[in-house]
Amino acid sequence: MAEKIFIVEDERPIARLLQLTLEREGFKTANETNGRRAYERILQEKYDLVLLDVMLPEMDGMEICKRVREVSDVPIIMVTARDEVRDKVEGLDLGADDYMTKPFAPEELLARIRGVLRRHNERLRNAEESRYVVKNMILYPERYEVTVKGEKVELTHKEYALLKYLVENKRNVLSRDQILQTVWGYDYIGDTNVVDVYISYLRSKIDDKFGEKYIYTTRGVGYAIRD
Amino acid sequence: MAEKIFIVEDERPIARLLQLTLEREGFKTANETNGRRAYERILQEKYDLVLLDVMLPEMDGMEICKRVREVSDVPIIMVTARDEVRDKVEGLDLGADDYMTKPFAPEELLARIRGVLRRHNERLRNAEESRYVVKNMILYPERYEVTVKGEKVELTHKEYALLKYLVENKRNVLSRDQILQTVWGYDYIGDTNVVDVYISYLRSKIDDKFGEKYIYTTRGVGYAIRD
């Protein structure tokens, strides 16, 4: 249950102060002083929260925040020096969950951490944040969002529904009739080629655009999505 | 509840006097005579207030104050010899919360300590409130208040409730029906476009006014707020 907090801060005394404050309250901590290494560790290791200083060697906190947010939901609290108003504003711009300005009281730090963790857990419970993965494609049902190689793909409602149906049945070939029934809600076997048209749309937005084959045709039968 | 006060003073008789005065009033105390060690202890141990003499071996009080203030909010009262006016002024510039000139009456000491502690507690209460952050927008649930780029946004009750629901579910697309249920309390699927109208109101007060996109439409599905 002890949450693991990643402290990214290059000034040793401050890092120590943060570490002591947090460990005294029962959190586990890890430290990193270098920006680029911090970015790598956030992606590879599993932390419950990141305390991120803005000023860092090699890669600054804002850049880290932005890049991490492209792939991860890990809670981030930005830490900025007093009166660095520009930093504050930019930092928030990039998707941090909260921010603190130095100097701060330990109580404030703890209150903010608990607040961010609580809200994050509530969100997890409510949304059951699930995802489907095929190759470099990730489909997030609650967000109605699809990314390929970290880049968001803009889909219409029908395109999304069709892709979701394929992805939910990864590797299975689905007939046009099955698809019409499930995605379009037709209960008769229609004389239409909408499915073909929409498969074509999806391919142009995904397969063609990213140069990888996701959607396969099985002649005389239907379509399937595969790794 | 007994506050712990850190006495940094290299003249033993004065330190003893301070200690006695404070302990008689129910405060806990700790002592330190060396400047550099005092600095380290302030960062590592947890004190509710620091009484800091200006003249100290190895690192003077002003330097300590300045360095501590880079990270910590701990209340500091500077203690200076009589008529060292320059010191007095500089001490305040460096972030001390109050100052006293020697010699002083015990009553004055206690009054200043209580004053500083009271103000600090007020500050803490204000700082500990939770907040939801999206880009440059901050929503303070307890205050019923929303700011963008530090500027307050005037919202009606329904506008605020809708925005809060979106922000609580940052990144997730919420359908009009979900919104109607949660924000309007409708339990039937209404034939109404109030949600659209209120989204439009919010956009004119936030997105349009501040020239940043907060509220996104997912056609055929609903709305989401995103960084």
Next chain:
DNA sequence: CGAATTTTTTAACAAAATTTTAATTCTTGC
């Protein structure tokens, strides 16, 4: 209490985006 103000809801229309149709071109397997 009642007038004035503010907020909420309804309704209508224009604009924009999506979906469907349908005609044409391209592929595949025999």
Next chain:
DNA sequence: GCAAGAATTAAAATTTTGTTAAAAAATTCG
């Protein structure tokens, strides 16, 4: 090489959304 199935494309049809104004409801204030 040919025929059936599949892919593509553009235009037409439909749906959805954004915005406004006015009506209705709620709230404030003297």
